Amino acid sequence: MRDEWFIRGKVPMTKSEVRAVSISKLELKPDSVLYDIGAGTGSLSVEAALGMPAGQVFAIEHKDDAVELIRQNREKFRADNVTVVHGHAPEALLGLPPATHCFLGGTGGKMEEILAVLFKQNHAMRIVANIIALESLSGILELVKNMDIPAEVVSVQVAKAERAGNCHLMKGQNPVYVISMGGETT
Amino acid sequence: MRDEWFIRGKVPMTKSEVRAVSISKLELKPDSVLYDIGAGTGSLSVEAALGMPAGQVFAIEHKDDAVELIRQNREKFRADNVTVVHGHAPEALLGLPPATHCFLGGTGGKMEEILAVLFKQNHAMRIVANIIALESLSGILELVKNMDIPAEVVSVQVAKAERAGNCHLMKGQNPVYVISMGGETT
């Protein structure tokens, strides 16, 4: 889905191409239950939800303005299977139906606690994270190594053409690390 | 879907991440009709088909070994809504049900004729192309400019970690240009 389709405000949003790669790596099924932690504008929640009408998405977000945006985007796209959860992970996960999949867009420095809660809930949970800080990258690699879980690490660097008169000028976007782990091994 | 899930042989395959971005840019609907021109292993056909059970995919490919691979992948993933068309575009498109969407993975130097046939069939067709040769990039930009159709141009450069002992070494993949045009303007 195109970035400009979403209602945005000033909340940072995963860009279209990285969102597509991340959703693909999640390997969702028609009836999956997905946590979207640090949901931001809700763009990933909404796009994932539209792709699995029989599934459920829980968009966890603690910032007030972002929560409001998720609600607006959910309404705009009639993504009724998105539930907005206002709070911090991992606490906010208590009481939610157990997930089969989880996307980590932002963890507020609590990656370790969150991963522990997730894998405790479901051994075979499929987890995909978007990482932009080099320190978080080291953190997650260290955690994954200690937990002895093989992880796939991919960096995605997108450049997008902007029109300038008759010309297309390529504009670089920020590189994002997409880390994938767990899930069923097919 | 992971690259290693597909039966491959020596036919070149769009890599997982670029395939995800390309399918996302196609903006398929549950009942779309998609031509996949230069279908190769059929990975894009299959992944797109599984995402739209009520839709139809025509995988057009002229190489014998590739056609065989598409058949095998279609069977492996039970993608019954993929039809293999053995032949060259644009001739091979004659007689097919009109498409709503088209993916151009390889055009054998006939980009211009193919685009002409596609847009004649359906003004509002959504077309996404993967380009790796700089000369093809110029070609399609020129065509699109002459047809006065706005195109989005994105380059995607992926690097993937390989395990070497305790370390993850990033290995660069080839950059791919993903060009998107047409379709409904929402």
Next chain:
Amino acid sequence: MRDEWFIRGKVPMTKSEVRAVSISKLELKPDSVLYDIGAGTGSLSVEAALGMPAGQVFAIEHKDDAVELIRQNREKFRADNVTVVHGHAPEALLGLPPATHCFLGGTGGKMEEILAVLFKQNHAMRIVANIIALESLSGILELVKNMDIPAEVVSVQVAKAERAGNCHLMKGQNPVYVISMGGETT
């Protein structure tokens, strides 16, 4: 040389890393004569000049504010072997000592005329261009093909960490095509 060392204003400047690659591709000798066409802030002229004290650099630029910046940077770095030429290429090249090397940072749409003048002046001139518009990329590839000159084409995509609290966030810069051709074959 670091970007922040140069006096800049609002004139666009080749970034440090791409400048280093471009100067390296020029394969300058201690006594080379370099034209820097579309010299902008003069950063490439100055850096190249400091690396060849016995050589000469002609910084050709038509914009008034850029010309003033080149003069300031030349003075700041005491790059006395840089001569500022206020005007448009290729006309402004008339009367200059013949060059052994040329860097094309901006050609104002006159790539073809400029290349013709340069190669007429010196068959074996070493020419390096920085290209950011896809249309210019096609243009130069076409020209080079018609002139039957082998060209090396490289794209350079740099991301640079920005500090945000305790973290390094990678920020993508715009990809630049660096095209190199001619020169002695060693």
Next chain:
Amino acid sequence: MRDEWFIRGKVPMTKSEVRAVSISKLELKPDSVLYDIGAGTGSLSVEAALGMPAGQVFAIEHKDDAVELIRQNREKFRADNVTVVHGHAPEALLGLPPATHCFLGGTGGKMEEILAVLFKQNHAMRIVANIIALESLSGILELVKNMDIPAEVVSVQVAKAERAGNCHLMKGQNPVYVISMGGETT
């Protein structure tokens, strides 16, 4: 300098573009003393040495076949100011003239000891490292943070065109992190 100019064998070599960026980040002066630790084929040593005839380069390398290649390349390019040091850093640094600059191409897992020795020798040493393993990236960032030394982190991703008939196909190279620290603040 072009990669193909160097005598190579099977020893991995920093590619031309990353070598140019790395040498640029070193900010060498005409009379600098440079350690090249993990010198490999000696390509960086030789290119740096040719750029500072009044300077000195010590190429530290422990592999026999690489040491032989460095000697051959030094001879080929008449880089008499390169001294080959056969051994492991940091031990092999003992007895060498103190350096003003250091390039870290490979540290055999001893980054911490090496950095300690270098900064003890010269507080204001300018150090540039090439990192390809994500784990080494975390390691050096952690070290640098603990030593309270600001470091610049840049990733460089190069793609190079290969000729295929009439076409240029872009081939991705591996992304390299270039870390720079210390040195005089101008």
